[in-house]
Amino acid sequence: MAMVEDIDVRSMQHCETTALGVLLRHEGIDLSEPMLFGLGSGLSFIYWDSKAMGFPFLGGRVKPFELTRNLAAALGLELLIRETTSPRKAWQNVAVPLDAGRPVGLQLDSYHLDYFSTKVHFGGHVVAMYGYDEQNAYLVDTAPQGGAVSTSLAGLARARAEHGPMTAKHRSFTITAPSSPTPPPNRIIPAIKTCADAFLNPPIANLGHRGIEKTAEQVPKWLQRSSSPQDDLPRAAVLMERAGTGGALFRNLYRDFLAECAQLIDSNHLRTGHTLYTEAATLWTQVAALIATAGESGDAKNLAQAGSLLHDLSRIERDAMQALSRL
Secondary structure, eight states, X not given: OEEOTTOXXXXXXXXXXXXXXXXXXXXXOOOOHHHHHHHTTOEEEEEEOOTTOXXXXXXXXXXXXXXHHHHHHHHTOEEEEEOOSOHHHHHHHHHHHHHTTOOEEEEEOGGGOTTOSSOOOOTTEEEEEEEEOSSEEEEEOOGGGTSEEEEEHHHHHHHHHOOSTXXXXXXXXXXXXXXSOOOHHHHHHHHHHHHHHHHHSOSSTTBHHHHHHHHHHHGGGHHHHOSOHHHHHHHHHHHHHTSSSOSGGGHHHHHHHHHHHHHHSOOHHHXXXXXXHHHHHHHHHHHHHHHHHHHHHOOXXXXXXXXXXXXXXXXXXXXXXXXXXXX
């Protein structure tokens, strides 16, 4: 049995930033969720569809764990990552730091966690673990999943061992802050520019602003694309608004990050980016509502309207990122 003392179990909206918040606060660094997300250059866009998929997926952030790597690099943190195919070694990788009084981050498949409200396979889920006893693991997950929660050790082992899309081999990680960490304001501009450059210059057409433009062309066909639109379209809308995104496909988080930055840095480019992402966040929530309504009503007019808004969003976000790249 081990329990890390003085753990701050505050939870947030998104899984990876929630886990990072727990680990960083234990190291004496307390940042808001938008700041964690922004310093990790977390914003992105992907339109993902293939013949093997039942329905397309819209993603609004960089791939799982990239945010953690980016944030550690930005703040000069020591990020120690362990992976293994051995369940026994995987448990040691978690128990040793916990026994030494250090919380551990885990990447796992949320399907096997006892407390998880929606039973779907998602191999990119991240939690912070701060203790265990003979039966249970004690975790911090997002606020919608209950914050400070527990799951059986058997369920945790299954979640960590799962194979499939976005899974990692029993990945665990710890963070150590240097004695004089990089002050976050010094890292804001590089983090914003990294994010903007990736968004403006995507290597393929389904990423970044080009991906949003592609989505604008595809969404009007979604009633035909789905074998069960009354299920698939409302589910897509829920994933955009409520599946750990903070609303508006992570655009609310990035808007709030830019607002926080504008308090620290006097820049017209930053203010322009914030104004445009405020507009974009509102429009993404409208797009999600139109997609849900189209699925419920079967009326394609809603999807045509969503497509029109997505054309606007591609332009608005491109303009925002062009402004931010000039910082």
